[in-house]
Amino acid sequence: MDQHPYSFTTTTLNLFARIHELVGQLTEHVKNDNQNVVNDERPEFHTEALMTTGYGGQALPQWQPHCFDDFLEACRLVSGIAVDSDLFRQGESNLHFSGQSGQQCYPPSAGQIKRFIKGLIENKHNPQEQPLLQSIFFHYDLYRIQPFARIDDIYLIAPIWQKLILGHWRPVFHQLPIEQAIDEQAKDYQFSLARSVKADDPASFVEFMLGVILNTLQETCDCYNHQEQATAHSAKADSRKFGDVSAKQSPVEPNVTPSLRHEAKALVKAMGPAEYSTKELMNLIGLSHRPTFMQNYLQPALEAGWIERTNPDKPNSPKQKYRLRVQPS
Numbered sequence: 001m002d003q004h005p006y007s008f009t010t011t012t013l014n015l016f017a018r019i020h021e022l023v024g025q026l027t028e029h030v031k032n033d034n035q036n037v038v039n040d041e042r043p044e045f046h047t048e049a050l051m052t053t054g055y056g057g058q059a060l061p062q063w064q065p066h067c068f069d070d071f072l073e074a075c076r077l078v079s080g081i082a083v084d085s086d087l088f089r090q091g092e093s094n095l096h097f098s099g100q101s102g103q104q105c106y107p108p109s110a111g112q113i114k115r116f117i118k119g120l121i122e123n124k125h126n127p128q129e130q131p132l133l134q135s136i137f138f139h140y141d142l143y144r145i146q147p148f149a150r151i152d153d154i155y156l157i158a159p160i161w162q163k164l165i166l167g168h169w170r171p172v173f174h175q176l177p178i179e180q181a182i183d184e185q186a187k188d189y190q191f192s193l194a195r196s197v198k199a200d201d202p203a204s205f206v207e208f209m210l211g212v213i214l215n216t217l218q219e220t221c222d223c224y225n226h227q228e229q230a231t232a233h234s235a236k237a238d239s240r241k242f243g244d245v246s247a248k249q250s251p252v253e254p255n256v257t258p259s260l261r262h263e264a265k266a267l268v269k270a271m272g273p274a275e276y277s278t279k280e281l282m283n284l285i286g287l288s289h290r291p292t293f294m295q296n297y298l299q300p301a302l303e304a305g306w307i308e309r310t311n312p313d314k315p316n317s318p319k320q321k322y323r324l325r326v327q328p329s
Contacts, residue, residue, distance in 0.1 A: 022218060079153050096198075097197050117142075136206050136210070267284070
């Protein structure tokens, strides 16, 4: 595909700066956690972060973001279609979009699809291109090509290949549930992508995707921060307990402000005996803004010990759920 003109705005520059800052923080968290080899040239995939795209937890190959054959293998695996003639569209696409000079443009013909995708994949290995933009423009260009017989396959493969591009740049991206974040905002994602492509103006989609990446990074860093604080708090409580064997054992009140305790109690009150995903908990209390929910409801409830993770050893797992532990007093 042709290179699309793009001008940085103050908003995108601020998003870039914050993302780079959080990538540094997350890298330090991962180093301290001693769970991943951060600087390895070919890091292993964090497979749980890819389960939301239908892999069922199976081991993933070591795909490379600039390898066309790897892309074809990924498409076949994600779509469940083994034959290329069934995977790619055979007719013309109904999509049309504005060209740079105002003329109407159309996706390539069916016979040109593989050539266009090959160029798209191999161009992504250009070291002069910023990886964050590379990963976002992959969605944009793949949609312009309209390669698949099923349009939904674009929405499945693009987030995976974005993770490959970002993970090739900074390995910590392999463990971020970016696909899950996109899936939770599927309607906004698809609308923003289609609107930007049809207008031949990627600015709004770039901002949207940078926001998704930033929120995912922030939530992951917050989880690490709270986990480290909880570990330190537990160690301090154990020290006090074993330092005075005659002391009465009682739960330690967390450092949660009264307003946040009220919101956390509202979350706990809405919960039943079931196990809930983050999205299900947000639906229980009618919230749609994930960062607000994480900061004001979920984390205080976790810190207070009122709820617990079903998978505490992997707090950032996309399969993470939460259940009641005790009722607040």
